[in-house]
Amino acid sequence: MQRLTGIGVSPGVVSGRAVILIQRAHVLRYQITAARLGHELDRLEESRARARRQLVDIRARVARRRGPEMAALFDAQLLMLDDPMLVPRAAHIVREQRVNAEWAVQQVFHEFCAVFDEVADPYLRERTGDVADLVGRLNMNLRQGASTPRDLLRELEEASVLIADELTPSLAAQVDWTKVRGFATDAGSRTYHTAILARSLEVPAVVGLHDASRRIAPGQLVVIDGEGSEVILEPTDEVLARAARHADDRRPSVAVDHERRRPATTADGVRIRLDANIEFPDDLAAARYAGAEGIGLYRSEFLLPGAGGDVPGEDEQYEIYRGMVEGMAPGPVTVRTFDVDEHQLASRSGEPLGGGWAADQERGSRRGLRGLRLSLTRPELFQAQVRALMRAARHGPLRIMFPFVSGVEQLREARRMLAEAAADLARRGEPVPSVPVGVMIEIPAAVYTADFLAREVDFFTIGTNDLIQYCLAVDRADERVSRLYEPLHPAILRMIVMVRRAAVRRRIPVSLCGEMASDPALLTLLVGLGLTEFSMTPGAIPVAKQVLAEFRSDELRALARRVLRLPTIDEIERELTAAVGRLSLTSGGRG
Ligand code: PEP
Ligand code: MG
Numbered sequence: 001m002q003r004l005t006g007i008g009v010s011p012g013v014v015s016g017r018a019v020i021l022i023q024r025a026h027v028l029r030y031q032i033t034a035a036r037l038g039h040e041l042d043r044l045e046e047s048r049a050r051a052r053r054q055l056v057d058i059r060a061r062v063a064r065r066r067g068p069e070m071a072a073l074f075d076a077q078l079l080m081l082d083d084p085m086l087v088p089r090a091a092h093i094v095r096e097q098r099v100n101a102e103w104a105v106q107q108v109f110h111e112f113c114a115v116f117d118e119v120a121d122p123y124l125r126e127r128t129g130d131v132a133d134l135v136g137r138l139n140m141n142l143r144q145g146a147s148t149p150r151d152l153l154r155e156l157e158e159a160s161v162l163i164a165d166e167l168t169p170s171l172a173a174q175v176d177w178t179k180v181r182g183f184a185t186d187a188g189s190r191t192y193h194t195a196i197l198a199r200s201l202e203v204p205a206v207v208g209l210h211d212a213s214r215r216i217a218p219g220q221l222v223v224i225d226g227e228g229s230e231v232i233l234e235p236t237d238e239v240l241a242r243a244a245r246h247a248d249d250r251r252p253s254v255a256v257d258h259e260r261r262r263p264a265t266t267a268d269g270v271r272i273r274l275d276a277n278i279e280f281p282d283d284l285a286a287a288r289y290a291g292a293e294g295i296g297l298y299r300s301e302f303l304l305p306g307a308g309g310d311v312p313g314e315d316e317q318y319e320i321y322r323g324m325v326e327g328m329a330p331g332p333v334t335v336r337t338f339d340v341d342e343h344q345l346a347s348r349s350g351e352p353l354g355g356g357w358a359a360d361q362e363r364g365s366r367r368g369l370r371g372l373r374l375s376l377t378r379p380e381l382f383q384a385q386v387r388a389l390m391r392a393a394r395h396g397p398l399r400i401m402f403p404f405v406s407g408v409e410q411l412r413e414a415r416r417m418l419a420e421a422a423a424d425l426a427r428r429g430e431p432v433p434s435v436p437v438g439v440m441i442e443i444p445a446a447v448y449t450a451d452f453l454a455r456e457v458d459f460f461t462i463g464t465n466d467l468i469q470y471c472l473a474v475d476r477a478d479e480r481v482s483r484l485y486e487p488l489h490p491a492i493l494r495m496i497v498m499v500r501r502a503a504v505r506r507r508i509p510v511s512l513c514g515e516m517a518s519d520p521a522l523l524t525l526l527v528g529l530g531l532t533e534f535s536m537t538p539g540a541i542p543v544a545k546q547v548l549a550e551f552r553s554d555e556l557r558a559l560a561r562r563v564l565r566l567p568t569i570d571e572i573e574r575e576l577t578a579a580v581g582r583l584s585l586t587s588g589g590r591g
Contacts, residue, residue: 001234006184006209008229010198014181015223015235015243016161018216029103031218032094040094044101047141048087052078054137076127077134085112086134099218102142109135161224163231165213176286177203177539181247182224184231186213198226206231261291264545270553272527274544275334275535277513281320284327286538291545294331296535297401297461297513298324300385301338304345314384314391321392332397334461334535336440337385339403341370345378371404371440376413386421390435399436401461406445408452415456440513442466447495450502460503461535464514468492487516488572493529493564500530511535520547521580527553528560555579 020029032040055078063071080086086108093104112131162180166187182204198205204226212231216222223232223243232239264272275296276287287295303312303320312320324333338345375382389400402414415437422432439446439453442463446453454460464487469475471491474484486492496512503510511533516522518540524547526534536544559579566572 001232001236001239004184004209004212004215004231004233006206006212006229006231008204008206008226010203010205011226012182012202012204013223013225013227013243013246014161014204015221015240016159016181018163018218018220018222019160019180020213020216020218021162021164021167029218030100032098032100034098037095037098040101041091043142044087044091044094044104044138047101047138048081050141051134051137052081054141055081076130080130080134086131087138097218102139105135105138105142161222163213163216163222175539178286182226184209184212184222184224186210262545263293264548266527266548266551266553266556268552268554270527271532272548273511273533274541275331275511275513275533276538276541277535278538281324281327283538284324288328290538290541292331292538292541294397295324295328295333296511296533298333298335299339300335301340304338304340311381314388317385317388318391321389321398322395325392325396325398329396332399334399334401334438335389336401336403337372337375337382337389339371340374341368342374345374372402372410372414373404373406375402376410376417379417382414383417383421383424386418387425390422390425390432391430393433393435394431399438399459401438401440401459403440403463404442404466405439405453406443407449408456411439411453411456438508440466441499442470444471444495447471447499450499451505454502454506454508457508459508460499460510462496462499462510462512462514464492464496464512464516467495467514468516471495486569487514487519487522488525488569488576490564490567490569490572493525493572496526496529496531497564504530509533518544520544521576523547524551524556524580525560525563525576527551528556528558528563530557530560 017031019031055074059071059074059078062074089111090101090104090108093099093107094101097104109131113128116128116131158179160180162175162183164183164185167183167185180203183198184206186209187207204224206224206226206229209231216231216233220233221235223235223239225232225243235243264274266272273293274291275294276283276290276292277297277299278284278287278295279299279302284295303317305311321333321335324335369377375385386400389398392398400418402411405411418437425432436458438457438459438461440461440463441447441450441453443466447467450460468485468487468489472484472486472489500510510531512526512531513535515537517526517534518536520543523534523544527548534544559575563572563575566575
């Protein structure tokens with residue numbers, strides 16, 4: 001038995017198999033379930049196959065533009081792609097350690113670097129650059145697959161404990177806390193976020209462990225003792241029995257349940273609406289449990305099948321939407337029409353792509369025919385979806401939201417198609433309810449035309465995830481620039497103000513559903529900017545409620561006014577931290 005001592009920030013004792021999450025390295029490490037092993041190995045193979053197609057394509061283009069000598073530079077990478085020490089070695093690590101493919105690829109990279117470092121040969125040293133490039137490409141391709149950290153965190157085995165280098169609120173919000181029993185982090189003292197997070201989730205937590213994420217192996221059985229401020233490795237039967245007794249004592253209390261359902265308000269009583277973002281109809285239970293008032297964003301594209309399956313037809317979709325509306329009643333459900341690009345739609349529904357699909361085309365397509373734009377080119381698909389939505393709206397409050405709108409003409413075209421769908425229903429003799437229609441404001445062009453858009457819709461939802469990347473010209477998936485992805489950039493804050501103003505002038509509701517709302521500190525600033533409706537991952541809602549209750553709206557407005565005068569992210573961050581810290585001191589007891 002071995003004990004790692006840290007700082008207990010939330011009481012309780014639990015045991016579980018460790019899931020390791022390393023965020024700082026930008027590569028997350030998870031233990032994967034036995035059932036997932038084959039899928040993980042397929043992902044790795046698929047990423048290699050993609051890399052080969054991309055490299056062949058790049059080589060051909062370079063050869064055309066720069067001649068064969070330059071093109072030959074890519075031969076080395078193509079050869080490495082077949083090297084048994086790269087992908088097969090990574091596959092071996094996936095199998096042996098039962099870890100995710102991204103982590104295995106990264107491990108292989110470190111092994112290569114260690115070897116190259118030992119050899120003083122300059123030619124070999126140069127090859128490190130090639131390996132790094134290739135590893136970056138493989139990881140980029142792995143990200144293109146369906147698995148995101150969110151998916152992986154969803155697929156955890158029951159009775160896990162999370163061991164992380166640090167746990168940001170946005171990542172914590174993606175964890176399925178019905179499976180994860182407790183957490184421990186290397187970082188942190190009794191920091192504000194982590195401490196309230198753990199207490200509001202009612203999971204035992206120990207922080208400030210320095211190197212637990214390196215010392216604990218994925219899948220290892222550990223005990224987290226929030227009271228004793230320690231993590232116990234290789235626990236004895238006696239320690240495990242104590243953890244089991246604690247688990248039996250943890251019955252959900254009526255008071256906490258009541259607290260969860262309480263609507264959010266600021267300290268001076270301003271109502272703040274908190275809805276949930278969900279991806280699967282099954283998430284409804286988590287949304288209700290977290291105390292969401294409604295569903296502010298249902299990402300309906302998750303209904304689309306995996307490769308080769310059939311897109312669900314109108315009747316099937318109707319049943320799903322109806323189930324959601326009834327399940328969330330009396331809270332409204334906002335369904336966003338499919339937000340996929342051409343490539344995702346093709347790979348999901350088995351449509352042929354046609355022609356080679358090069359890396360830059362793939363990346364570019366996220367800015368191309370996507371969201372509403374794509375729906376407008378697939379009238380049958382789009383109209384089946386909106387017919388299903390209008391039928392479901394007969395059973396409770398439902399709103400239709402269009403993603404990725406860049407101008408009024410697309411909105412008008414979509415509304416025309418909506419009217420046609422309504423006419424179809426009327427011809428069939430079915431009643432047609434009037435359904436509120438809104439747009440996501442997530443492209444800078446939509447921000448600058450928000451006043452025009454506001455005249456033609458019933459509501460706005462600000463999608464900061466996309467807005468930040470398109471406004472700041474930063475691809476979040478590209479690690480070289482992802483540092484520049486910054487919600488606190490003055491341009492983003494000004495855009496939010498503009499959109500809110502346009503909505504208020506036309507008296508239409510405006511909410512914000514990007515990840516930034518899940519960060520308690522950013523949430524307080526957004527309230528200061530005048531927003532009163534948010535939609536976030538269900539896990540973030542209880543924390544958001546607690547935080548909002550500690551701030552007065554006038555103080556938040558004053559904070560926002562100061563922030564809006566600051567020209568740099570650093571200054572804004574300092575101002576925000578100072579305000580959050582000061583207020584937390586006056587309200588006391590934040591740990
Ligand atoms: C957004 O862009 O902010 C958003 C909520 O939508 P998604 O993350 O699904 O693109
Ligand atoms: Mg978006």
